[in-house]
Amino acid sequence: MHPYCKRSILLVIPAIMLVAMFMGSCKKNADLSYVNTFLTNGTWTLASLQVATYNGDTLKKTDTLNLNCNERQQFIFDKSGMCTYENFYCIKQTESANWTITDRDSVIIRTNIALLDDINGVKIRPFAYTQVVNLGQNSLVLQTVKRDTLRLRPLLIRRRVSRYGFLH
Incomplete structure (x- = not known):
């Protein structure tokens, strides 16, 4: 084989690897853009809220909340990076804040929205770090997980786990 051909092959292989790497990174941005399009396409109305409590790996109880709420609970995401939640926990309120989305390990929404809690009467940040479990044209399922330690020895x-189900 001619020395020029060997050198050309050695240059072509890294070039192909670079092109593949750039194509892979563009694909992720396109996927996230697709998620943004579905998320910012209208008003999401809360259909269900289910809370499961685990001690270690054992499911202790499951609650379905807000069964008798007469207020429409709505979550709105806009393309400019602002979100609005109305009537959280069936309390008349409208709050807005910034939101961002990331897709490092799974699709995560982060927002600093502070909403009035029905239990303590204080503002909480229920969607500070929220996983998008399902997102379609007509449905959105968000999940938040809060952890605390019950005891240190043995560690428990x-x-x-709160799952918010929204519909268009």
Whole structure:
């Protein structure tokens, strides 16, 4: 084989690898753009809220909340990076804040929105770090997980998993 051909092959292989790497990074941005399009396409109305409490790996209880709410609970995401939630926990309120989305390990929404809690009467940040479990043209499922330690020896972690189901 001619020395020029060997050198050309050695240059072509890294070039192909670079092109493949750039194409892979563009694909992720396109996927995230697709998620943004669905998310910012209208008003999401809360259809269900289910809270599961785990002690370690054991499911202790599951609650379905807000069954008798007469207020429409709505979550709105706009393309400019602002979100609005109305009537959280069936309390007449409208709050707005910034939001961002990331897709590092899974699709995560982060927002600093502070909403009035029905239990303590204080503002909480329920969607500070929220996983998008399902997102379609007509449905959105968001999940938040809160962890705390019940005891240190043996270590027992309690998790409260909240799943918010929204419809268009």
